[in-house]
Amino acid sequence: EAEVAQSPRYKITEKSQAVAFWCDPISGHATLYWYRQILGQGPELLVQFQDESVVDDSQLPKDRFSAERLKGVDSTLKIQPAELGDSAMYLCASSLARLTGELFFGEGSRLTVL
Amino acid sequence: QKEVEQDPGPLSVPEGAIVSLNCTYSNSAFQYFMWYRQYSRKGPELLMYTYSSGNKEDGRFTAQVDKSSKYISLFIRDSQPSDSATYLCAMKDFGNEKLTFGTGTRLTIIP
Numbered sequence: 001e002a003e004v005a006q007s008p009r010y011k012i013t014e015k016s017q018a019v020a021f022w023c024d025p026i027s028g029h030a031t032l033y034w035y036r037q038i039l040g041q042g043p044e045l046l047v048q049f050q051d052e053s054v055v056d057d058s059q060l061p062k063d064r065f066s067a068e069r070l071k072g073v074d075s076t077l078k079i080q081p082a083e084l085g086d087s088a089m090y091l092c093a094s095s096l097a098r099l100t101g102e103l104f105f106g107e108g109s110r111l112t113v114l
Numbered sequence: 115q116k117e118v119e120q121d122p123g124p125l126s127v128p129e130g131a132i133v134s135l136n137c138t139y140s141n142s143a144f145q146y147f148m149w150y151r152q153y154s155r156k157g158p159e160l161l162m163y164t165y166s167s168g169n170k171e172d173g174r175f176t177a178q179v180d181k182s183s184k185y186i187s188l189f190i191r192d193s194q195p196s197d198s199a200t201y202l203c204a205m206k207d208f209g210n211e212k213l214t215f216g217t218g219t220r221l222t223i224i225p
Binding site (some may be wrong): 004031040041042043044045048055058091093101102103104105106107108110 | 148163205
């Protein structure tokens with residue numbers, strides 16, 4: 001069964017360091033999302049791509065976060081510098097059909113900032 | 115006030131019981147309603163999907179949407195220990211791809 005691949009699964013870093021997360025969506029899924037889930041809360045959208053173009057990055061803290069999907073397939077989310085409040089699960093999701101909300105999530109990358 | 119409200123629980127019920135999970139929302143433009151299940155340390159997986167009002171049944175799971183009350187529910191019949199997870203409601207309006215999630219309800223089924 002096709003899955004969304006994410007790495008690393010776990011990342012521990014010190015504040016002010018740079019971190020990067022990688023996501024490979026399900027083949028053929030043109031829409032890719034990065035969500036952040038703080039412990040005990042629901043996921044919140046950071047950025048949405050349609051192919052290689054950003055559709056929505058209104059909730060992305062652009063002073064320290066960046067995201068790219070250069071060839072419209074896999075994607076990287078970067079944080080520089082990391083802050084204590086960035087500790088969370090970073091979830092990547094993809095979808096085949098637009099506008100339906102049927103997202104397929106990866107297992108997530110859990111970030112701990114010390 | 116959050117757009118989507120969901121009781122975080124935790125909720126513990128004995129095996130075989132009927133479980134009722136629910137969310138309320140304030141945005142009347144929401145048209146698509148989903149329930150995602152999230153096991154510990156895993157990503158959410160889509161469980162149920164409904165459009166507009168009404169009921170949808172899939173095996174032991176039934177999703178209900180009452181748009182007049184801005185209230186959605188998920189019922190689990192004959193609950194099993196494998197149903198122990200966090201259940202997230204999510205919703206969106208037509209033409210907007212952004213999902214708004216509830217905080218999730220943590221459910222434990224006791225054998």
